[in-house]
Amino acid sequence: MKKIGIIGSGVMGHGIGQLYAQHGSFVTLYDVNDAALKQARTMIEDSLSAMVEKEIITSEEMVRTFDFLSFTTDFETAVKDAEMVVEVVPEVLDLKLKVYRQIEEIVSRETIITSNTSAIPLTELVQGAKHPERFIITHYFAPAQIIPLVEIIQINGTTDPMVLKKTQDYLTFCGKSPILLKKEVPGFIANRMQMALMREAFWLYENGIASAQDIDTVIKDSLGFRYVFLGPLEGQDIAGIGTTYNVGLKLFPVLDDTKTPHKFLKDMIDNNTVGLRTRKGFYEYTDESASAKIRTRNDNFLEVYKLRKQQQGK
Ligand SMILES: NC(=O)c1ccc[n+]([C@@H]2O[C@H](COP(=O)([O-])OP(=O)(O)OC[C@H]3O[C@@H](n4cnc5c(N)ncnc54)[C@H](O)[C@@H]3O)[C@@H](O)[C@H]2O)c1
Structure with a gap:
């Protein structure tokens, strides 16, 4: 993925953004306020420094990761031209639905939209979506840049098989262990x-x-x-x-x-x-x-x- 927009830069969003930037995607982290973005930047710095200390990455890789990261409070900048937009806002359905409406107004037809929801079924998240076939849940565990598992939830018969494949391939490329639920179930696995x-x-x-x-x-x-x-x-x-x-x-x-x-x-x-x-x-x-x-x-x-x-x- 060349460009990825992350909507919400809190506990989970900053870690997901860090992971994708470490794997060479241009990541724009968006949040509603500057303080959250500053905090996200500090958390990413701390996490990368710890990885350097443990010789998991080099200091050059740490510097390079920041070349792939940007932070903004301008929504359009974050999602325009993104191949994937990752929604990581608080677990409130109406808020998530509002964010999807905003995203779909700006992105191209091919953009994949993922949610990190902990518990809201995808069938509820896609209500009112212009293109429900491009939505998919990628459920991470904190700290997202470290814990390998990502649970993937799609809707059989609705989710575009290419959206699923691209998402699985990309997560595998990022060193994650994506697993696919065959059916929706509360709480996932x-x-x-x-x-x-x-x-x-x-x-x-x-x-x-x-x-x-x-x-x-x-x-x-x-x-x-x-x-x-x-x-x-x-x-x-x-x-x-x-x-x-x-x-x-x-x-x-x-x-x-x-x-x-x-x-x-x-x-x-x-x-x-x-x-x-x-x-x-x-x-x-x-x-x-x-x-x-x-x-x-x-x-x-x-x-x-x-x-x-x-x-x-x-
Ligand atoms: N914390 C966890 O361990 C964990 C694990 C798995 C999944 N999740 C899920 O991930 C999602 C985010 O959780 P979190 O723990 O990162 O929350 P968080 O509160 O740490 O971060 C959410 C961020 O979203 C921002 N935000 C609020 N409204 C926004 C909007 N309209 N547009 C953009 N940003 C907005 C907030 O300012 C905040 O920085 C939730 O759906 C949660 O259920 C959390």
Whole structure:
């Protein structure tokens, strides 16, 4: 893709823009206010610097990435002549629909429009679209420039097969792992699996089975360790389906199946103990330990990213 417009330069938009610029597309990041663009620029600088420090990219590549990036509060500049426009505005349907109307007024017939929505079905996003066949969901994970997965959702019989192919090819070129959902399903795949795990973690915590720290250790030092390189289904092939079937007969009936988020979560919200932001959540933080938590997370993600790249010979 020669030119890509990113609409919304927040948590996700800046990372997606960085990724595409690192892969040689001219990326224009748009936002409604200058402060958001300044912040996006700083976040990209920090991310690229960390990659240089870890020898994932060279400092020349960092400089070159900025040659491919521009920042604007002028909508037309961002989307005019773009081969792809990526919508990354807040998760509000009416806002997204308004943005699509604006985009479709300016772009050419061939421009692909993608959304990073977490949960809005594509069938709702294309209501009122002039050309619904050019819309596709590309759902990233934060930090978008690092986490490889992108879930792709199209509408069978509506989405142009060329739009799907171009999107898949481009994401693969950018080193991502695009996966295609065969059917639309709420929450797509990763968030469904994540929430199933979270529901059980919350139940274990609420029922005092173990401390927050021990529940976290269980995942980091068992499933998390394994899942970086081995998915749950291929893992079953190694373990043997029979074992899991028998365990399932015993465990499925007693797993948590609550239909609403656990009450203690609402209490935490009401008590303003929502995590790093309020310096208290499942753990307590100081200003220093809160920033250190983010730094360490990013650092560790880059180590895994580097390891995967080495294994893929890139
Ligand atoms: N944060 C995540 O981890 C995550 C992960 C996957 C998907 N998503 C999805 O990505 C989308 C964006 O989420 P985010 O976390 O980046 O949000 P964010 O609030 O960090 O960023 C959104 C940006 O859009 C800008 N904006 C608001 N109205 C706009 C408009 N009319 N035109 C252009 N820009 C506008 C805001 O100023 C802000 O900078 C949402 O649909 C969200 O559900 C988020």
